[in-house]
Amino acid sequence: MAVSLLNVKLLRDIYQSRWQFIAVIVVVMLGISFYQSAWMSYRNIGASYELYYDMLRFADFEITLNEAPDTIGRRLRQVPGITSVQPRIVSEVELEMPVVDAREVVARIISLPDSGRAAVNDVTVLEGRYLGPAHKREVLVEQSFAEHHSLRVGDYVHPVVDGEVTDLRIVGLALSPEYIYAIQSKQYLMPTPSTFGAFWMRRGQAERLLGMSGMVNNVCGRAEERQRDRVMTTAHVMLGRYGAEEPVPREKQPSNYLLQMDLAGYRHMAVFFPLLFLVCASLTIYTLLVRIVNSQRGQIGFLRASGMSVQALTWHYLYYALLCGALGGLLGVIAGIYMSLALTRYYLSFLAIPVIHNPMHWPTVALGLAAGVFSCGIAGYFSSRRVALLDPAVALREEVAAVGRRPLIERLLPVLGRLSFYWRIPLRNIFRNRRRTLYTAAGIAMAVSLILVSLAIRDAMFDSIDTYIEEIQRYDLQAALIPAQTASVGFHVAQWPGVRKAETTLALPVELHRGERIVNTVLVGLEPGSHLQTLVSPEGRPVQVHGSAMLMSAANRKKLGVETGDVIRLAFALNDEETNIEAPVRVGEIIRQPVGSYVYLPAATVRRIFERDLGLPRGAVTTLMVLGEPDHLNMIKEKLYKVPNVAAVEDARETRAQLTEMLEMSMGFIVMMIMLGAGLALAIIYNTVSINIVERTRELASMRAMGMARRTVGMLITVENLLVGVLGLVGGIPLGYVLNQVMIASWENEIMQFQAVIFPASYLTTVIAIILTILLSQIPGIRQLNRVDLAAATKVTSG
Amino acid sequence: MAAGSDSVQLDKVSKTYDMGQVQVRALRDVELTIPAGEFAVFLGPSGSGKTTLMNIIGGLDSPTSGQVIVSGHDLTGLTEDQLTEYRRADVGFVFQFYNLVPTLTARENVQLIADLVNSPQDPVELLQSVGLGAHLEHFPSQLSGGEQQRVAIVRALVKRPKLLLADEPTGNLDQETSTEVLGVIHDMARRENTTVIMVTHDETIARDAGMIVRLLSGSVASIEGDRNSPPSG
Numbered sequence A: 001m002a003v004s005l006l007n008v009k010l011l012r013d014i015y016q017s018r019w020q021f022i023a024v025i026v027v028v029m030l031g032i033s034f035y036q037s038a039w040m041s042y043r044n045i046g047a048s049y050e051l052y053y054d055m056l057r058f059a060d061f062e063i064t065l066n067e068a069p070d071t072i073g074r075r076l077r078q079v080p081g082i083t084s085v086q087p088r089i090v091s092e093v094e095l096e097m098p099v100v101d102a103r104e105v106v107a108r109i110i111s112l113p114d115s116g117r118a119a120v121n122d123v124t125v126l127e128g129r130y131l132g133p134a135h136k137r138e139v140l141v142e143q144s145f146a147e148h149h150s151l152r153v154g155d156y157v158h159p160v161v162d163g164e165v166t167d168l169r170i171v172g173l174a175l176s177p178e179y180i181y182a183i184q185s186k187q188y189l190m191p192t193p194s195t196f197g198a199f200w201m202r203r204g205q206a207e208r209l210l211g212m213s214g215m216v217n218n219v220c221g222r223a224e225e226r227q228r229d230r231v232m233t234t235a236h237v238m239l240g241r242y243g244a245e246e247p248v249p250r251e252k253q254p255s256n257y258l259l260q261m262d263l264a265g266y267r268h269m270a271v272f273f274p275l276l277f278l279v280c281a282s283l284t285i286y287t288l289l290v291r292i293v294n295s296q297r298g299q300i301g302f303l304r305a306s307g308m309s310v311q312a313l314t315w316h317y318l319y320y321a322l323l324c325g326a327l328g329g330l331l332g333v334i335a336g337i338y339m340s341l342a343l344t345r346y347y348l349s350f351l352a353i354p355v356i357h358n359p360m361h362w363p364t365v366a367l368g369l370a371a372g373v374f375s376c377g378i379a380g381y382f383s384s385r386r387v388a389l390l391d392p393a394v395a396l397r398e399e400v401a402a403v404g405r406r407p408l409i410e411r412l413l414p415v416l417g418r419l420s421f422y423w424r425i426p427l428r429n430i431f432r433n434r435r436r437t438l439y440t441a442a443g444i445a446m447a448v449s450l451i452l453v454s455l456a457i458r459d460a461m462f463d464s465i466d467t468y469i470e471e472i473q474r475y476d477l478q479a480a481l482i483p484a485q486t487a488s489v490g491f492h493v494a495q496w497p498g499v500r501k502a503e504t505t506l507a508l509p510v511e512l513h514r515g516e517r518i519v520n521t522v523l524v525g526l527e528p529g530s531h532l533q534t535l536v537s538p539e540g541r542p543v544q545v546h547g548s549a550m551l552m553s554a555a556n557r558k559k560l561g562v563e564t565g566d567v568i569r570l571a572f573a574l575n576d577e578e579t580n581i582e583a584p585v586r587v588g589e590i591i592r593q594p595v596g597s598y599v600y601l602p603a604a605t606v607r608r609i610f611e612r613d614l615g616l617p618r619g620a621v622t623t624l625m626v627l628g629e630p631d632h633l634n635m636i637k638e639k640l641y642k643v644p645n646v647a648a649v650e651d652a653r654e655t656r657a658q659l660t661e662m663l664e665m666s667m668g669f670i671v672m673m674i675m676l677g678a679g680l681a682l683a684i685i686y687n688t689v690s691i692n693i694v695e696r697t698r699e700l701a702s703m704r705a706m707g708m709a710r711r712t713v714g715m716l717i718t719v720e721n722l723l724v725g726v727l728g729l730v731g732g733i734p735l736g737y738v739l740n741q742v743m744i745a746s747w748e749n750e751i752m753q754f755q756a757v758i759f760p761a762s763y764l765t766t767v768i769a770i771i772l773t774i775l776l777s778q779i780p781g782i783r784q785l786n787r788v789d790l791a792a793a794t795k796v797t798s799g
Numbered sequence B: 001m002a003a004g005s006d007s008v009q010l011d012k013v014s015k016t017y018d019m020g021q022v023q024v025r026a027l028r029d030v031e032l033t034i035p036a037g038e039f040a041v042f043l044g045p046s047g048s049g050k051t052t053l054m055n056i057i058g059g060l061d062s063p064t065s066g067q068v069i070v071s072g073h074d075l076t077g078l079t080e081d082q083l084t085e086y087r088r089a090d091v092g093f094v095f096q097f098y099n100l101v102p103t104l105t106a107r108e109n110v111q112l113i114a115d116l117v118n119s120p121q122d123p124v125e126l127l128q129s130v131g132l133g134a135h136l137e138h139f140p141s142q143l144s145g146g147e148q149q150r151v152a153i154v155r156a157l158v159k160r161p162k163l164l165l166a167d168e169p170t171g172n173l174d175q176e177t178s179t180e181v182l183g184v185i186h187d188m189a190r191r192e193n194t195t196v197i198m199v200t201h202d203e204t205i206a207r208d209a210g211m212i213v214r215l216l217s218g219s220v221a222s223i224e225g226d227r228n229s230p231p232s233g
């Protein structure tokens, strides 16, 4: 025979339980497509950044100078290993904006060469056109700033230089590799389009505007990869006499740094979840196959009695698994490629990056396929081993071993024996076949944990924002005071109408040292008992600053490698030849910090360390926090800007909006995950529940044959499945909880720290989703049962 | 034919199932010779060891002590692979539960087994000869119990086994169908000169047998119609 009859049997068996088979394939497919899409978009997003960087000649390093003649470009080009250099002017000016709250908007003017394009750090014009000749008063605006302020091509902007207002016409909206995330400086962890924008103009124009004829104050360059560090050092030394600051390598360039961090978080998800999915797929196939093998014990026994070899039979069942793996893997890879395309596009369009690099990554494809086949193969191996372990002499003795015995639980709880028939029969069934109950419940538990973990990611994000805004930074407005003022400013503002509370802090940029490790951050000196800036422990308990114990987040402690009680060296971040402030401090307890990485001491302690050396006024403060009546906030904000020395005002509402927007970018991924998780849960539950019915067709058919109404049988099945569902929920919720802890613990992000929380709504959603899925999953089985030929179903005794 | 090379000889065969606390002695020192081509019946009450004995002869189970010699070969020393080979080449089984593959048709169920050996009989011819010519492409669920059992018998015989072992093949069938099925076994065995060992509770079936072995609590109680004298000892 060309095709072995065992293979014919395989195909027919598959056809007979095609829906289970399809469900398993779907499970594998989802797992693989998740891996494929997440990993491939992780790679492709990264590759697209690189492509964009290359196209626009993104700098390998940048050096800020005081002022230097533009001839330094020519000199730098002599440095061996350097491939291109671009001297330029980078200056910040105030921008006059027609906005109500009159806050200061900073425009960073960046020069582009008078002719041709920039050798390093070029721009893409997304709308409008590139700059015309240098004598024209034209400017390109960074696109997110333009969008935030509704600026269009043809509009005018008004920079203020030395008190003089100029008009510049916007000729185009632009994106540059330096401002994919338009971040002002590394102190800012996110874009602030409301107060900061990048503007590009011809060098001649910039020179006139800023009065810097023939001079530059910034140089960026590209170098051969292996020589870059040496090139940077050489350039730094060469430019020393022009007041060169420490060169900033590409990895530390703020926009790129943030992008890479995002990507790293993404990578974490791209590994953790698919792995979880594949484990689920593997377990689902294992259960399905074990059940198939068990239901065919008689046949297997006979075939072995007839002299068919164990290998032939083992392979027969292994084929099921391998077929599932290969088909699921293939479909998953194909679906994953399309999904990765969509995800990559979503991300890049979110960042307005105009290019996309979507190479086929064959190792990922191969690994996806291999993972599908492997996860199923493992499951197949363990389940088909049962064929070898099966003793044909024993298998052939049994028909369907259904011993009618009062279950232990009924004997222990006689009350159950008096329950109505609708409860008693399902209860007995559950306990009679414990293995089946266990498999079904395990499948459901897996589904439960998947849905829960997917939902919990969203919860963690919102919890972080909520905790930050509502429990930690409780102010509505926070004004930065430059230079430091005395605390009286707080008392003054507290008297304003609509102000409920005003408090102050003293914040300074610092470095924390512990051996070789350094953390750059801001030290906040809090007044004891502060209401508008409170600290909480990871468990949510309020924590007070006290003595000289420095409170910091777990992330900072980890970076420094310190525990409570350790001593670290605190240094002023702006130490130079004249000022050198240092003090040892002890590490206090852990605080929860959902956003940022500030560290805290009592204000009195901060003053004791810094006041004298920095020449601060007595009782110095640098920030003013205000809690106001909601309808007075805009007015208070406006008034704050008019207070002398208020440099900037942060609005908590805007912070929340900005944080939320930042998270929205991750939402594409999270929505995909929730959908895949739900799909997987559906497939698993469908599989376990429907096979539960199919496996018992004969038993259920004979109940009907004995005269039980269809509805009654349906009812009994429903109650039984729901009871198993409850078992699954009882097991799955703790499982999901633990998985979530593991996942959050390994999820690192420098801007936001997440805690494993699951909102009650997520629990509720999970429970409802699972119960609905169970009810839906049994419909095909019950319908099939109703259509079953009673005579045929009770007749075939071969199992 | 003498009790020659194709006979089944059992020498002091005992089988004990170790159930932890209890030891079940399913067979006690069974001495038995079944000549080649014989039609033997094992009779006895439930639990007397009939199935156990049959399984040991068929190489599905091994004795705790004693020797089983089929066609001059001692089964007791064989490895698992050799036993599989023995079952494939020499033994055909029929069970009370037909154990047909539900997703294969009558013909395919037979063909599946025929494919295991080099020179099987023609499945279709064989099925036609037992009156199933019209049911070749029917699935087990489309066949009656008697028809299914006839398929099972054909399936056991298609390999041209030397030995047909049938464990209560008529256990699920009515009187009329039983007679029919037994007729099939008789005819086919005679055609190929197959040795048949059949287990049954039913005294009436035993009447047609050439040899009746009565078992009681794991021991041979009597042997009737034996044309060869049992070995001395």
Ligand SMILES: Nc1ncnc2c1ncn2[C@@H]1O[C@H](COP(=O)(O)OP(=O)(O)OP(=O)(O)O)[C@@H](O)[C@H]1O
Pocket (backbone or CB within 6 Å): A394, B017, B018, B019, B024, B025, B026, B044, B045, B046, B047, B048, B049, B050, B051, B052, B053
């Ligand atoms: N795998 C086993 N483990 C333990 N005891 C067993 C096993 N198989 C059979 N027995 C016991 O061995 C004895 C003989 O069983 P066997 O099946 O051979 O009886 P039988 O004569 O075929 O009975 P029946 O007519 O009911 O089929 C019985 O007491 C049975 O309980």
Ligand SMILES: [Mg+2]
Pocket (backbone or CB within 6 Å): B050, B051, B052, B167
């Ligand atoms: Mg028996």
